[in-house]
Amino acid sequence: MPAPPPGCPAHRLYGPAAEADPMGLYEKLRAEHGAVAPVLVQGDLPAWLVLGHRENLDVARTPSRFSRDSRRWRDMQEGKVPADHPLTPVAAWQPVCNFQDGVEHERLRGAVTESLERFDRRGIRRYVTRFANQLIDAFARSGRADLVRDFAEPLPMLVMTQLVGMPDSYGPRLVEAARDMIRGTETAVASNEYVTDALRELVARKRAVPGRDFTSWLLEHSTSLSDPEIIEHLRLVLIAAFETTANLIANTLRMVLTDRRFRANLSGGHMTLPDALEQVLWDEPPLTTILGRWATGDTELGGQQIKAGDMLLLGLAAGNVDPEIRPDLSVPVHGNRSHLAFSGGPHECPGQDIGRAIADTGIDALTSRLPDMELAVHEGELQWDSSLMSRHLVALPVTFAARAAPAAAPPVAPVAPAAPSTQPPPPLRREQTARPSWWARLLGRG
Incomplete structure (x- = not known):
């Protein structure tokens, strides 16, 4: 997959520069790449950050294309995500509903949702x-x-x-x-x-x-x-x-x-x-980004060519200020729950x-x-x-x-x-x- 030049801090989502002004980084990435941007996560592993509101919903709503099963992550399959990698504890597959798709997800999620209700x-x-x-x-x-x-x-x-x-x-x-x-x-x-x-x-x-x-x-x-x-x-x-x-x-x-x-x-x-x-x-969602989704096959999203096994990050904070849906951020969003x-x-x-x-x-x-x-x-x-x-x-x-x-x-x-x-x-x-x-x-x- 395409990635920014090695060592380019603007495309890293970790480290002091990225953490000092995450929203500024999201807007820089949006200006350079549009609704979906190539980024680097810990260990300079490649990923796609989804910046567009519509594109975030597309990824979240189509598990047939973008799975929650991290066993599909190509970099993990190839041994590039060792046991002591910072993302291993949150990316390694676990038998809970948020790492499942299909029938098993429905079984586990149904128990949680119906009990909460x-x-x-x-x-x-x-x-x-x-x-x-x-x-x-x-x-x-x-x-x-x-x-x-x-x-x-x-x-x-x-x-x-x-x-x-x-x-x-x-x-x-x-x-x-x-x-x-x-x-x-x-x-x-x-x-x-x-x-x-x-x-x-x-x-x-x-x-x-x-x-x-x-x-x-x-x-x-x-x-x-x-x-x-x-x-x-x-x-x-x-x-x-x-x-x-x-x-x-x-x-x-x-x-x-x-x-x-x-x-x-x-x-x-x-x-x-x-x-x-x-x-x-x-304006300030409790989680700015969600890791992650993994492409089930080669596909296209936001003008970018996504390969099978690529990791995608849902950019909740970035999608919420997408100029396609909020051209004027000073206007209050009363009664609108379509945020991410x-x-x-x-x-x-x-x-x-x-x-x-x-x-x-x-x-x-x-x-x-x-x-x-x-x-x-x-x-x-x-x-x-x-x-x-x-x-x-x-x-x-x-x-x-x-x-x-x-x-x-x-x-x-x-x-x-x-x-x-x-x-x-x-x-x-x-x-x-x-x-x-x-x-x-x-x-x-x-």
């Missing part, structure tokens, strides 16, 4: 309100907070812990473990083991005493998933919800705090919070409505309790971590008038009651050697 959305919002207020109570007296660390990151995991049927005692520890896994600290491997152990115990407990929760519904689903399949899909749902929903919450809060027009539209009733979330999903933030086709994110519910309910609780929040630093001082697939705020410091937490609210009626745990959460086993996790390498938090 059994939740009562009002019940989910009660959980979100409960945990959002608990988090706010923890910093309301101080008059300051980091909305990434203290709110956007813990809220999704606390809610998802309840939805999968874990006792409350597991929530805070799973938040800590998920952060540790993604950031690739010296205890990231131990944290990964903790999550696996917790999920294995959860599945065993739910098999003995089922409840009205996601884990129990996976266990009883007609597809008869095995315990390892259930554990891997629980991990996939938990970590994906954690990272993407945390990014959505943080990006929306940043927009509310820094864009006067945005805040005025919300306070003046010209824009609802769900409208604001959709605008952020257009949740991908599309048979692999479109199955939990997107739950993610939206967590984000808009949580942000509403926060802004209602602390309407006087102000950014504690100049907007230009905010920093992001960027990687091949994600761009997220490092911190979002705010100040506000300190206030006492209100009296404790009555317990929230459970939407997915969990059986009591027979033992406390397993202790975190510390490891002495620093080993970056695959989540860290994927999301650039190593």
Whole structure:
């Protein structure tokens, strides 16, 4: 396949230059190559970055041409992607729904989707309100907070812990473990083991005493998933919800705090919070790029000749600002959900409505309790971590008038009651050697 000259940093999707300004790089590639651009990923392996909105949907919606089965990747077949390659943990085939096509994908995906659809959305919002207020109570007296660390990151995991049927005692520890896994600290491997152990115990407990929760519904689903399949899909749902929903919450809060027009539209009733979330999903999707799809045969896309076994990257952020569909980015995109933030086709994110519910309910609780929040630093001082697939705020410091937490609210009626745990959460086993996790390498938090 055609590729840019070796050593040309403009065509690399990794490294300091690419990570400093990913959107600028996407536009440079669009100007040079059009809707589909040849790029290099880690190890200078060739790939195609799909920049056009229509072309992204074409790839996502036609698995017969562009498969999710990474065993088709020619470079991997030829031994160019060794076990210690940065992309191996996320590109090596796994027996989960997002690496499958056809009948097996329908079996696994059906179990996940149908189980998620059994939740009562009002019940989910009660959980979100409960945990959002608990988090706010923890910093309301101080008059300051980091909305990434203290709110956007813990809220999704606390809610998802309840939805999968874990006792409350597991929530805070799973938040800590998920952060540790993604950031690739010296205890990231131990944290990964903790999550696996917790999920294995959860599945065993739910098999003995089922409840009205996601884990129990996976266990009883007609597809008869095995315990390892259930554990891997629980991990996939938990970590994906954690990272993407945390990014959505943080990006929306940043927009509310820094864009006067945005805040005025919300306070003046010209824009609802769900409208604001959709605008952020257009402008700053939680995942900028998705790896990957693999061509099932020689084909053409966006004027480029794609060869069988080539890898393609879905450029969600780039496709959302495609001038073919958004010639004027200053015009709000009210009521339009045709963005690519949740991908599309048979692999479109199955939990997107739950993610939206967590984000808009949580942000509403926060802004209602602390309407006087102000950014504690100049907007230009905010920093992001960027990687091949994600761009997220490092911190979002705010100040506000300190206030006492209100009296404790009555317990929230459970939407997915969990059986009591027979033992406390397993202790975190510390490891002495620093080993970056695959989540860290994927999301650039190593």
